[in-house]
Amino acid sequence: MNLIPLELYLALSAILFAIGVLGVIIRRNAIIIFMSIEIMLNSVNLSFVAFSRYMSDQTGQIFVFFVMAVAAAESAIGLAIILALFRKKQTIYVDEVNLLKD
Amino acid sequence: MQKTVNLQLISIIILGVLAIASALSTVLSKHPIYSAMSLVVHFFTLAGIYLTLQSQFIAVLQILVYAGAIMVLVIFVLMLLNLNHEEKQKLSIQSRNSFGIVLIAVFIIMLSTYLFSGSFVYAQEENVMALFGPKALGYVLFTEHLAAFEFVGILLLAAIVGAMVMAKKKLVD
Known part of the structure; x- marks a missing residue:
C-alpha cells in the first residue's frame, strides 16, 4: 500500500544537507551560517525518521529527540557567542573577525 | 487504494519541493530576517514530511522545538543586532562561491548514484x-x-x- 521508496526521503535529505553545506561555505553572515547548520541538523533528522519508519525501529525517533535537545543547547550557546562577538567587534561577518591574525 | 497512494506521493512531492525551495531561500536571501522567515517555512514543511512518515510525535516536537523555541531565539538576536548596512554589496565571500557550487554538485552526484543504484526499499504495513x-x-x-x-x-x-x-x-x- 505504501509505495513511496525510502530512497526518495534519503535523496531529499541529501539535497537539504548539501544546501546547508553550501550556506556554510558561501555566506559570511554568522547568523545565516548558524541557520545553515540548523538545516543540516534537520536533514539528518529526516534521515533518522525515514530509516526508523522503514526499518520499524523506535531508536531512530529517540535519537531525533536527543538531536533536537542538543540543537536547542547549541542554538543558545551559538547565539550567545554571536552576541559577544558583536559587542567586541561590532560585526558578525566572519571574514572580518581575525582576532588571531595579528 | 490507488487514490491514497497517489495522494501520499503528491503530498510528499509538494512538501519536498517546498522544503528545498525554502532551504535555498534561507541560504541565498539578502537580508537575514527573510532567511529566518524561510527557515520557519522549512521547519513546518519538514514537520509535514514527518507526518507522511506517520511519525506524529516527532512532527509535533519539530514545530514546538524548532519553529517555536529556536526560531524565536534567532529572531530575537537578529532584532538585537540591528544589521541594516553593508550586506548589500558583499553578500558572500566571492572566492568561495565557485568552490562551494562545485563541491555541492559533486556531493549530490555521488549520493544520487549511490542511492538509485540498487533496488528500492518500501515500508511494511503494521x-x-x-x-x-x-x-x-x-x-x-x-x-x-x-x-x-x-x-x-x-x-x-x-x-x-x-x-x-x-x-x-x-x-x-
Missing part, C-alpha cells in the same frame, strides 16, 4: 501507532534511554548557564 505513538516512544525513552535523557538535562542546564555567562556585558569588556 500498527504504526503502537510503535511510534507518544506512549510507546515515551516508554522506550524512560526505560532503555533513561541515562541519556538525564545527561541531556544536564547538558541543557550547562548550556543555559554558559549562554548567560557569555552574553553578559562584563565578559567582553
Whole structure:
C-alpha cells in the first residue's frame, strides 16, 4: 500500500544537507551560517525518521529527540557567542573577525 | 487504494519541493530576517514530511522545538543586532562561491548514484501507532534511554548557564 521508496526521503535529505553545506561555505553572515547548520541538523533528522519508519525501529525517533535537545543547547550557546562577538567587534561577518591574525 | 497512494506521493512531492525551495531561500536571501522567515517555512514543511512518515510525535516536537523555541531565539538576536548596512554589496565571500557550487554538485552526484543504484526499499504495513505513538516512544525513552535523557538535562542546564555567562556585558569588556 505504501509505495513511496525510502530512497526518495534519503535523496531529499541529501539535497537539504548539501544546501546547508553550501550556506556554510558561501555566506559570511554568522547568523545565516548558524541557520545553515540548523538545516543540516534537520536533514539528518529526516534521515533518522525515514530509516526508523522503514526499518520499524523506535531508536531512530529517540535519537531525533536527543538531536533536537542538543540543537536547542547549541542554538543558545551559538547565539550567545554571536552576541559577544558583536559587542567586541561590532560585526558578525566572519571574514572580518581575525582576532588571531595579528 | 490507488487514490491514497497517489495522494501520499503528491503530498510528499509538494512538501519536498517546498522544503528545498525554502532551504535555498534561507541560504541565498539578502537580508537575514527573510532567511529566518524561510527557515520557519522549512521547519513546518519538514514537520509535514514527518507526518507522511506517520511519525506524529516527532512532527509535533519539530514545530514546538524548532519553529517555536529556536526560531524565536534567532529572531530575537537578529532584532538585537540591528544589521541594516553593508550586506548589500558583499553578500558572500566571492572566492568561495565557485568552490562551494562545485563541491555541492559533486556531493549530490555521488549520493544520487549511490542511492538509485540498487533496488528500492518500501515500508511494511503494521500498527504504526503502537510503535511510534507518544506512549510507546515515551516508554522506550524512560526505560532503555533513561541515562541519556538525564545527561541531556544536564547538558541543557550547562548550556543555559554558559549562554548567560557569555552574553553578559562584563565578559567582553
